Amino acid sequence: MISEAYSPQTRNTKTVKLQADLVVVGGGLSGVCAAITAARSGLKVVLIQDRPVLGGNASSEVRLWSLGATSHMGNNNRWSREGGLINEILLDNLKRNKEGNPLLFDTVLLEKVYEENNITLLLNTAVYEVEKGKDDLVKNVTAFCSQNSTTYIASAPLFCDASGDGIVAFMAGASFRMGAETKEEFDEGFAPNIEDYGNLLGHSLYFYTKDVGKPISYTPPSFAIKNAEELPRIKNFQLGDHGCKLWWVEHGGRLDTVHQSEDIKFELWKVVYGIWDYVKNSGKFPEAANLTLEWVGTIPGKRESRRFEGDFMLTQKDIVEQRDYYDAVSFGGWAMDLHPADGIYSEHNSCTQWHGKGVYSIPYRCYYSKNIENLFLAGRIISASHVAFGSSRVMLTCAHGAQAVGQAAVLCKEEGLLPKDIASKEHIAKLQLALNRNGQSIPRIALNDTDDLVAKANVEASSSLKFKGFSEADDWHPLKFGLAQMLPLKANETYSFEIEVDASEATSLELQLKSCSTPNHFTPDVVIDKKEVDLQKGKQKITFTTTKTQEQDHYSFFCLMKNEKVKVRLSDERITGLMTVENKINKAVSNYGRQDPPADINVDSFEFWTPERRPKGKNIALQMAKALPIFEPDNIKNGEVRPNANGNTNAWVAEIEDKKPTLHLKWDDKVNIKSIKLFFDCDYDHALETTLMGHPEDVIPFVVDNYTVKDASGKLLKEVKGNYQAINTIELDEAISTDALVFEFSKKERHIPVSLFKISAYN
Incomplete structure (x- = not known):
């Protein structure tokens, strides 16, 4: 029993002081990735989250799918899904939650943090005070947990603000922006007209419905809007849509999205319950008779508030021109995506x-405050203009950059540095190397990993695929859209392709070989050669032999242009680094087959050639006159872990018939090995939305599930069974001295050969 007498003095809540190497404020995907990355390298981390679960907008409280550069597979960013830690999380979620249950995704994130002994996790804990050690240094933050009535004071030499609104950076006095810049400030043609379009993106609130099997009535609350049928966006509603397909239920861009957030939420409640009143009681949706509301969000998904200034500010031209910088540590690829401030009430799209x-x-210079010396920035608050933020704000892009923050904190701790110091060319190379070793895949950054022993090994394979085409299947694809086979082709060479088509009547088919204007992208914006072929009714084989050549090594596109009278024979074979794309429409990401923006906004016009999701998206059963040497075993030594636009698959691929593919790594002299890393093909082109959509498999079919590692004497060093991850790290109990390693892989898919991007070994 506890009993206390009356006290004339006010009582204080319990106070707990925490000391760490890094304090991360904000438990969305960004805060989670920053915290785990730092903790795995030995830093003591305090992770403070003001909600009962992790994930932020990706959590079961909001239920937004996580997306990034793949953009629902609706753009030209091939093999662009974010790598590293966030990819590990996505693959874990796929394994146990391919249907996209947001509650299960909560558990994936909680488990990831729970398993890290170096993380102290504080849920339901809100930061409300920042103490500085001096003007440009944060000393500690004070937070309160409403559930255990405890005040926490967390101190550290380094802080990361991943809170979404930038509560730490704001209270610390860091310079920030909120709202849209003028077109003139950064020469951004897409900068909005603030009076008409608005200054900020709003919040969204979702709902789920359920069929209870019998008619059910609905009486709306008194605060629900009564005129939902007059909402300009109600035309977007389709019965059966729920969750984040209702992203257009948006409000708040004309308000203060920090301090009026609760007002915005209540207005969205009015709208949601009013929409459901319209659905249930207007008589226009009789098929909704058995439906009831199963869930309505209690906190809205917030898109935009403050953005804090770093030593570099990302702008529109960086995105449109794919500019590269010496200190690149992450990448984006979502569209520049702005929303009218009036949201659900707007007449705009x-x-x-x-x-x-x-x-x-x-x-990297976008990821720390230029004013507060020990403060990292992560998530949507990084240093970007309003227009660039329209792309960089999406969750997987944010999480990917946050891994760079976590790794930078490790380097700061090891070398006694502050965040700004890492931006020097000397230190940034160390950060980039550490990130790429963990699968970050920073675009167009060539790094020489001198510690990787595999770079000095001779590599021999039991077989290597000499690609001359795909075998035929009894599967025919109608050319409702243009269809293209993507192939890595060489400069100054001609090629010959043979395919089989089936014409419903006599017609003609246009064939094209397209390539890309620069090695920075996979957009087929250059026609290398083309041919018109006359077809008779029925099945027939046709050949396209090019007479013109491309000027650079590149992924190129053998295109069969649209003709609905024609079908082409497909193959069941799927091979790492090879895929088909279509010149089709994906309205979810404003893809209408091509993009033709107004001339004055300084955005490129081009066609979209995008993939279909498995089980669709099969390769064309084409044959080539000469083999492409694109899958040689030495590819595992080049440091890349996914295909890149300059025409490299970067993969070793065994022959399809090789049922026990083997790689031998041999050194001239013995080397000492303590750790080994393998990088498998997890299909970086497939968007792994975390919620709602669902996926065809729980394991990416290209990933090798079972394999063994042996030394020169044949001693078993490791046997792996049931792998589904892209990166496997093998830590040996003791370092071994050997002049060879042998990797034996099991083939599990009949039509998919074993493949591997990279092996690394370290002392």
């Missing part, structure tokens, strides 16, 4: 999206 031709780099 629900959003305005303009895509770039490829992924763009994000400099």
Whole structure:
């Protein structure tokens, strides 16, 4: 029993003081990735989250799918899904939650943090005070947990603000921006007219429905709007849509999205319950008779508030031109995606999206405050203009950059540095190397990993695929859209392609070989050669032999242009680094087959050639006159872990018939090995939305599930079974001295050969 007498003095809540190497404020995907990255390298981390679960907008409280550069597979950013830690999380979620249950995704994130002994996690804990050690240094933050009535004071030499609104950076006095810049400030043609379009993106609130199997009535609350049928965006509603497909239920861009957030939420409640009143009681949706509301969000998904200034500010031209910088540590690829401030009440389109031709780099200098010396920035608050923020704000882009923040904190701790110090060319190379070793895949950054022992090894394979085409299947694809086979082709060479088509009547078919204007993207904006072929009714084989050549090594597109009278024979074979794309429409990301923006906004015009999701998206059963040497075993030594636009698959691929593929790594002299890393093909082109959509498999079919590692004497060093991750790290109990390693892989898919991007070994 506890009993206390009356006290004339006020009582204080319990206070707990925490000391760490890094304090991360904000438990969305960005804060989670920053915290785990730092903790895995030995830093003591305090992770403070003001909600009961992790994930932020991706959590079960909001239920927004997580997306990034792949953009629902609706753009030209091939093999662009974010790598590293966030990819590990996505693959874990796929394994146990391919249907996209947001509650299960909560558990994936909680488990990831729970398993890190170096993380102290504080849920339901809101930061409300910042103490400085001096004007430009944060000393500690004070936060309160409403559930255990405890005040926490967390101190550290380094802080990361991943809070979404930038509560730490704001209270610390860091310079920030809120709202849209003028077109003139950064020469951004897409900068909005503030009076008409508005200054900020609003919040969204979702709902889920459920069929209860019998008619059910609905009486709306008194605060629900009564005129939902007059909402300009109600035309977007389709019965059965729920969750984040209702992203257009948006409000608040004319308000203060920090201090009026609760007002915005209540207005969205009015709208949601009013929409459901319209659905249930207007008589226009009789098929909704058995439906009831199963869930309505209690906190809205917030898009925009403050953006803090770093030593570099990302702008529109960085995205459109895919500019590269010496300190690139992350990348983006979502469209520049702005929303009218009036949201659900706006007469404008629900959003305005303009895509770039490829992924763009994000400099490290965007990820720390230029004023507060020990403060990192992560998530949507990084240093970017309003227009660039329209792309960089999406969750997987934010999480990917946050891994760079976590790794930078490790370097700061190891070398006694502050965040700004890492931006020097000497230190940034160390950061980039550490990130790429963990699968970050920073675009167009060539790094020489001198510690990787595999770079000095001779590599022999039991087989290597000499690609001359795909075998035929009894599967025919109608050319409702243009269809293209993507192939890595060489400069100054001609090629010959043979395919089989089936014409419903005599017609003609246009064939094209397209390539890309620069090695920075996968947008087929250059026609290399073309041919018109006359077809008779029925099945027939046709050949396209090019007479013109491309000027650079590049992924190129063998295109069969649209003709609905024609079908082409497909193959069941799927091979790492090879895929088909179509010149089709994906309205979800404002893809209407091509993009033709107004001339004055300084955005490129181009066609979209995008993939279909498995089980669709099969390769064309084409045959080539000469083999492409694109899958040689030495590819595992080049440091790349996904295909790139300059025409490299970067993969070793065994022959399809090789049922026990083997790689031998041999050194001239013995080497000491303590750790080994393998990088498998997890299909970086497939968007792994975390919620709602669902996926065809729980394991990416290209990933090798079972394999063994042996030394020169044949001693078993490691046997792996049931792998589904892209990166496997093998830590040996003791370092071994050997002049060879042998990797034996099991083939699990009949029509998919074993493949591997990279092996690394370290002492």
